[in-house]
Amino acid sequence: MTDTAVKKSAESVKMPENGKKKHLSWQVIACVCLVAVSVVLNVIAWKSTAFCDWYTAHVFPIWENTYGRLTSLLPFSFGELLIAVAVFGIPLSLVAMLVLVIVRKGKRKKTAKIFGLVYMWIVTFVVTVQTFNCFVIYHCSSFAELNSIPTEQHTRTELEALGNKLVTEINALSKEVERDSEGKFVLTADLDKTAQEAMRGLGSEFKNLGGFYVTPKAIKCSFFMSQMDLMGIYFPFSMEANYNQDMYKAKLPDTICHELAHTKGYIQEDEANFIAFMACDRSDNADYRYSGYLAALxxxxxxxxxxxxxxxxxxxxxxxxxxxxADMEANWDYWRSVDEAKDTVFDSEAVGEISDKAMEKSLKLNGVEDGKQSYGRMVDLMLNYFKDKGEL
Structure with missing residues (x-):
């Protein structure tokens, strides 16, 4: 073999390695660029409400109509699967990496690099998706501003008038729903199509609520949700509206509509509460109307x-x-039973406390200064809306 042939042979052996290094470097560049874009978007979001409004109206629906459509085809919660992978898969992968680094002495650098790339993509995915599907939309104009609902202070007399209005309606609706031998609510409505139709019906009056809706998904490990005091959750990583299937059934329709409101860019809890009530109130289904009034009451x-x-x-x-x-007390009894549950994998009180602190911190980091108390602002929206319509 000539010197030229040897040189060419050596080059042919090295090319795949060089090509691989180039491929790996592009992965790093891609991740850095995605994170950089996410950082820029977050900075703009905090500075410009107009940008956030435009993003929510024109860009955010793209993710719902593409990724959301895909995950809606699955008969289970893809978000719950992702959580399981994160909780169990990541720790196991760390153990696997340590074992391989010890066993494969000659390939430690290569092993560490492969696992490093995997973790880098995971972090990039989390940062990017949270930014695109959650963080930016926290800084939009309020629901009231977008939909020209007046904002003003109200008297106690007006609040009590609203309370009396709700009581009158729910007392009548309580006779229209099915009940068991103990007088408790029995759910007869579906929890997907009726919810989607109820929400879509609001599109003619309120911005961003028309069009396609993802399919609501029940969480299999719902008891753990109950321990966290969660009735439902919008999961940005799967664009899903998930709900706690173990909770008292009279609360389910309203909860599902609440989570669907999040998938339309209304991320604030008080606004999602109000939207859920309006969707249930306008529904042709008695279960939904009753559920909405029960939550509002x-x-x-x-x-x-x-x-x-x-x-x-x-x-x-x-x-x-x-x-x-009977339904209010049954609902309270359920949550009390969760708090008092014994022989659970995790202590309910500890899980609930951690969940509350995490949610409080998350809300405040995203600009919701009053944290979990923001849920109660739904009442202000109801007062302003009904007074503006001359119904109070």
Whole structure:
């Protein structure tokens, strides 16, 4: 063999290695670029409400209509699968990496590089998806601003008028739903198509609520959700509206509509609460209407009880019919049973406390200064909306 032939043979052997190094470097560049874009988008989002409004109206729906459509085809929650992979897969992969680094002495650098790339892509995926599907839309104009709903202070008289209105409606609706031998609510409606139709029906009145809706998915490990005090969750990594299938069934329709509101860019909890109530109220299905009023009544009742005298509280509660009380108490009993549950993998009180702190921190990091208390602002939206419509 000539010197030229040897040189060519050596080059042919080295080329795949060089090519691989070039391929790996492009992966690093791609991840850095995606993270950089995410950082820039977050900075712009904090500075420009107009940009966030434009993004939510024109860009965010693209993810729902593509990725959301794909995950909706799955008969299970893809988000729950991703969580399982993260919880169990990542720790196991770290163990596998350590074992391989020890065993494959001659290929330690290569092994570490492969695992490093995997973790780099995971971090990039988390940062990018959270930015595109969650962080940016936290900084949009409020639902009231987007839909020209007045914002003003209200009197206690108006709040009590709203409470009485809800009681009148829910007392009537309580007679329209199915009940078991103990007088408790029995769910007869579906939890996907009816919810989608109810939400889509709001599109003619409120911005961004028309068009395609993802399929709501039940979480298999719902008891763990209950331990975290969660009835539902919008999962940006799968563009899914997930719900707790173990909770009291009368709360399910409203909860699902709430999570679907998040998939339309209304990420604030008080706004999603209001949208869910409106969707349920406009639904042709009695289960949905009842569920919406049950959730709204709970919020308004809490507001009234913040200041009401004992006599006022008794007077208000006595106006609520027995059927509604049966469902309210059954719901409270469920959450009490979760708190008191024994022989669980994780302590309910500890899980709930960690979940509350994590949610509080997440909301405040995204600009929601009053944290979990923001849920109660739904009542202000209801007061402003109904007063503007002349219904209060």
């Amino acid at each position: 709970g919020e308004v009742r809490n507001k009234i009880f913040d200041y009401a005298s004992d006599d006022k509280k008794i007077e208000f509660d006595s106006s609520i019919c027995d059927e509604v009380w």
